[in-house]
Amino acid sequence: MRYKALMLLLALSTGAAMAGPSLESQVDAVFAEYARPGSPGAAVGIYKSGQLVLAKGYGTADLESGAPLTPRTRFHMASVSKQFTGFAIALLARDGKLELDADVHRYLPYLPDFGHPITVRQLLQHTSGLRDQWILFQLGGKDMRDVLRQEQAVSMVKRQRRLNFVPGTQYSYSNTGYTLLAEIVRAVSGMTLREFTTERIFTPLGMHDTFFYDDVREIVPGRANSYEQVKNGPWMRSLLNYQTVGATGLLTTIEDLARWAGNFSKHRGGDAKLIDLITRSGTLNDGTSIHYGFGLSDVPQDGRKAISHGGSDASFATLLVIYPEYDVAIAVLANRDMDTNAKLHAVANLYLPPVEAAAKAKAPGLLGTPDPRLLSALVGTYVYPIYPALKIERRDSGLFACSGVQESKALVFRKDGSFDLGSRERSYFRPVVTKGGVVTAVDNIFVTGLPSERYERIALVTDTPQALAAHAGDYHSDELDITYSLGVEDGNLVARTLWGAEPIRLVQITADHFDTDRSVPNVFTFVRDAKGQVSGALIQANRAYNTELHRVTPVVN
Numbered sequence: 001m002r003y004k005a006l007m008l009l010l011a012l013s014t015g016a017a018m019a020g021p022s023l024e025s026q027v028d029a030v031f032a033e034y035a036r037p038g039s040p041g042a043a044v045g046i047y048k049s050g051q052l053v054l055a056k057g058y059g060t061a062d063l064e065s066g067a068p069l070t071p072r073t074r075f076h077m078a079s080v081s082k083q084f085t086g087f088a089i090a091l092l093a094r095d096g097k098l099e100l101d102a103d104v105h106r107y108l109p110y111l112p113d114f115g116h117p118i119t120v121r122q123l124l125q126h127t128s129g130l131r132d133q134w135i136l137f138q139l140g141g142k143d144m145r146d147v148l149r150q151e152q153a154v155s156m157v158k159r160q161r162r163l164n165f166v167p168g169t170q171y172s173y174s175n176t177g178y179t180l181l182a183e184i185v186r187a188v189s190g191m192t193l194r195e196f197t198t199e200r201i202f203t204p205l206g207m208h209d210t211f212f213y214d215d216v217r218e219i220v221p222g223r224a225n226s227y228e229q230v231k232n233g234p235w236m237r238s239l240l241n242y243q244t245v246g247a248t249g250l251l252t253t254i255e256d257l258a259r260w261a262g263n264f265s266k267h268r269g270g271d272a273k274l275i276d277l278i279t280r281s282g283t284l285n286d287g288t289s290i291h292y293g294f295g296l297s298d299v300p301q302d303g304r305k306a307i308s309h310g311g312s313d314a315s316f317a318t319l320l321v322i323y324p325e326y327d328v329a330i331a332v333l334a335n336r337d338m339d340t341n342a343k344l345h346a347v348a349n350l351y352l353p354p355v356e357a358a359a360k361a362k363a364p365g366l367l368g369t370p371d372p373r374l375l376s377a378l379v380g381t382y383v384y385p386i387y388p389a390l391k392i393e394r395r396d397s398g399l400f401a402c403s404g405v406q407e408s409k410a411l412v413f414r415k416d417g418s419f420d421l422g423s424r425e426r427s428y429f430r431p432v433v434t435k436g437g438v439v440t441a442v443d444n445i446f447v448t449g450l451p452s453e454r455y456e457r458i459a460l461v462t463d464t465p466q467a468l469a470a471h472a473g474d475y476h477s478d479e480l481d482i483t484y485s486l487g488v489e490d491g492n493l494v495a496r497t498l499w500g501a502e503p504i505r506l507v508q509i510t511a512d513h514f515d516t517d518r519s520v521p522n523v524f525t526f527v528r529d530a531k532g533q534v535s536g537a538l539i540q541a542n543r544a545y546n547t548e549l550h551r552v553t554p555v556v557n
Helices: 002-014 023-030 078-094 120-124 133-139 150-159 175-189 193-205 254-266 272-279 340-351 372-378 465-471
Strands: 042-048 051-058 060-062 227-229 235-237 250-252 307-313 316-323 328-334 380-383 390-395 398-403 427-433 439-446 453-458 473-477 482-489 492-496 504-508 513-516 523-528 534-541 544-553
Touching: 023 042, 023 051, 023 340, 042 254, 042 340, 051 254, 078 120, 078 175, 078 193, 078 250, 078 272, 078 307, 078 316, 120 175, 133 150, 133 175, 133 534, 133 544, 150 175, 175 193, 193 254, 250 254, 254 272, 254 316, 254 328, 316 340, 328 340, 372 390, 372 398, 372 427, 372 439, 380 439, 465 482, 465 492, 473 534
Parallel strands: none
Antiparallel strands: 042 051, 042 328, 227 235, 307 316, 316 328, 380 390, 380 453, 390 398, 427 439, 439 453, 473 482, 473 544, 482 492, 492 504, 504 513, 513 523, 523 534, 534 544
């Protein structure tokens, strides 16, 4: 009866229609495919003014015991954890224990000198330039199913000598920053992040089933495990052994999240000024908004103002969205691969008033077909130095594009000639065309207003196996303490590492730019000395750019 009364209250206060099937049954329909025994699934929570409107679980939390998913199941929250780390830092700043714009060396003096100061605020807002720890682990040959410890992540940062960019000049999501924020909490408060957040956040809010999981040996009753299914085969454990906190590591429940969601309007922990601080968008040095605060984004959701964050580790998928105009929040937590955005948006459209179609537009321009001559001129290969090449090709059904290991996708055009790969939520492309109609580049334009990236058109290069041999040899990274051994096999340049089970196949794009058949690393860019000989390489991966490899010895074939 309590849920039904609150559902009626929500429907009346937001204008949601009550005609037809009940709202609960409509939510059940959204998750119907997961409501099967013996299958992992999801839990959903809908909150109004911090009160549970609806809380349900679908599927199984633990396939070995058969325990069902419920609103009290503890989920690994992945990157949704970041907002709690951000709140802890905000509390310490309010207490006068730290300064947000202070150099991080004041609190963590052991960090390298990168030639530019990095502030605490830049760690929070992903503008520090620090390479991402998970990508560095993988580039260093680490199996992500191993136990990954806090001290290992910190040691990895200590070995770094370069940043992705000068702090404050760009935005690049970095888990490293939030791991270091957990270390700052420890340095300033004398407590671990788990101890501090339990004392200052979770206990005051009554979130008694919530804590930062910082010891993989600890037994946690009522916890969900995550699973993956390969090619319709049996479900398999998706192993997660993270012993790092700050960027991830939070365990919580659908029911506990009601108390956290309510804090954004009721302010039981902190006050309005503190909530404004953690939800306010940061900016780059030039004033460009990055639409990200203290572990929270303010990018609109389906045309509605929203404060949100999602996460994914192993096969956990999590998303929490707060709609401040309605004092409503929705959470979707899954222990299997799932498009949580689609599920949450479907639920939001059931509970919240409809928005005008124009308000949903995510990029300028009307969909349509541009000048046919532009379509022909676009076919080709485009390169941005730190990313895999963008290849555009013509098929009978139109133009398709792919980049690296991504699947080819049909281009969706607007009448002005701009296009995307089927999703306008993040960015779109605009051709750079000469007066003669030649496409020389395509600009990747971010919807949020961040600086665009220009992919230059290039002519593909294909060397002979004999020419490829000039790149063969051993390449070592001091920052990662790993050696990549390159050689020519079956006419292709491949890379091997001590820990890699399968070779990494390199695909030549230009004389010294090679894409790979992996997501990490996804590009090798070879460096030459004054004599034109290959002397090293830079390896690239999303969120970790230009990690240097120096050539140790050539391989004699």
